[in-house]
Amino acid sequence: MNGAGFCPDCSVSIGGKTIIPLDYSDTELVFMAPADIGDYTFTINCGGESSAVLKLFVVDLTEIPIYIPQEKNKETFRDMLLGLMPRGFGWFKGILGNWAKLFSGFAVVFLYIYELFLSLFREGSASHTSSFDLWEQELGLPRNGLTFTSAADRRSEIYRVECRKGGATIPYLESIATLFGVESKVYEYWKDPDSFPAWVAALGTDALMYWSVMLTVPASEMTVFNCNSECDDYLRYWWNEPLESALLAIKPSHTMMIFIYNLVNNVYNVVASSDGSVVAGDSGEVYIYG
Numbered sequence: 001m002n003g004a005g006f007c008p009d010c011s012v013s014i015g016g017k018t019i020i021p022l023d024y025s026d027t028e029l030v031f032m033a034p035a036d037i038g039d040y041t042f043t044i045n046c047g048g049e050s051s052a053v054l055k056l057f058v059v060d061l062t063e064i065p066i067y068i069p070q071e072k073n074k075e076t077f078r079d080m081l082l083g084l085m086p087r088g089f090g091w092f093k094g095i096l097g098n099w100a101k102l103f104s105g106f107a108v109v110f111l112y113i114y115e116l117f118l119s120l121f122r123e124g125s126a127s128h129t130s131s132f133d134l135w136e137q138e139l140g141l142p143r144n145g146l147t148f149t150s151a152a153d154r155r156s157e158i159y160r161v162e163c164r165k166g167g168a169t170i171p172y173l174e175s176i177a178t179l180f181g182v183e184s185k186v187y188e189y190w191k192d193p194d195s196f197p198a199w200v201a202a203l204g205t206d207a208l209m210y211w212s213v214m215l216t217v218p219a220s221e222m223t224v225f226n227c228n229s230e231c232d233d234y235l236r237y238w239w240n241e242p243l244e245s246a247l248l249a250i251k252p253s254h255t256m257m258i259f260i261y262n263l264v265n266n267v268y269n270v271v272a273s274s275d276g277s278v279v280a281g282d283s284g285e286v287y288i289y290g
Contacts, residue, residue, distance in 0.1 A: 008171075010046040014056070018045075022172055022250075069121070072114060077107035126162040129155065135162070161253050173213065173247060180243040183216040200258070211257040213247060215240065218263070 012019040012031045022030045029044065040056040081103045123131045130151070135158045136142060148154045170186045177184035187195040189210045200207050217240070244259055251257050 007046060008169075009048075010044060012042055012044060014040050014042040021169055024169070069118060071118065072111065074104060074107045074111050077110045077114070078104045081106055081110075126159040127155070129158065132158065157249075160249075173211075173250065176246055176250065177213070177215065177243060180240060180246070182240060182243060185214040187212040187214070196258075209255045211251060211255060212260060213257060214260040214262055215243070216262050 006024045006026060006029045008024070010021060010024060010029055012021065012029070019031050024030065037058050040058065041053065042056050043050050043053050078100065082099075122128045123134075126135065129135055132151070132154045136154070139158065139161050141157060141161065142148065148157055170188070173186045174184050189196055189200065189207045189212070192212075193201060193207070195214075196207070196210065196212050200210050200212075203210075239259065239261060247259075248257060
């Protein structure tokens with residue numbers, strides 16, 4: 001939403017529920033709209049005062065306009081082909097005549113090619129596609145712990161990732177962690193480089209694309225496995241995969257996010273990301289990163 005005078009204290013109220021903005025600037029306020037299709041009235045609150053009451057219309061992704069050439073039928077191609085013939089001969093005499101039948105046969109081939117062309121336009125659009133498997137394979141979906149089954153949800157996730165949708169303020173990310181009952185602290189590298197491990201700093205300018213999410217987990221919640229002499233599972237399990245998946249879905253899709261698990265009682269200090277690769281940290285921590 002565009003306007004003027006937005007600040008960190010601004011919030012959005014829809015249907016009596018307060019929504020923390022995803023991002024803001026002096027002239028723009030970004031917030032997450034309700035998922036259900038419909039018309040909503042929302043209020044912008046800044047500094048404890050309501051500054052605007054506006055209407056919001058949520059539509060299905062397939063209603064987003066995209067350019068698709070006009071659909072045509074067999075008769076259109078037949079007449080176009082007949083129109084290419086030299087003048088002076090009775091090509092159009094008798095619509096059910098042999099010439100018309102011959103060119104109608106050619107028109108079927110051209111119509112088939114044209115419909116394939118239209119399908120390419122539709123399937124090439126993240127908001128209109130029905131080729132979910134191909135898109136998900138290309139984009140590396142579904143994300144760990146975020147599997148969607150309905151066509152609308154799968155299309156929505158494809159659209160979000162492909163079109164780089166997303167964005168989140170630090171208060172918004174921390175509020176999501178609160179919903180999972182986890183104490184958190186979120187950092188951006190360009191603001192707090194000292195809150196990141198040295199291997200992130202070594203990435204150079206790429207480090208500017210990193211978030212760090214520090215999660216405090218009581219040691220009593222760490223699962224410890226006793227496999228005796230044989231074990232094919234983790235010996236200790238402390239990470240919160242549903243929370244990680246939720247935050248990864250919200251962050252801007254062109255950025256990276258690492259998760260730092262601080263187990264209280266000084267048991268371990270562990271950094272984790274998404275795929276399970278392990279590397280030693282700066283001072284004895286264990287890092288799992290992707």
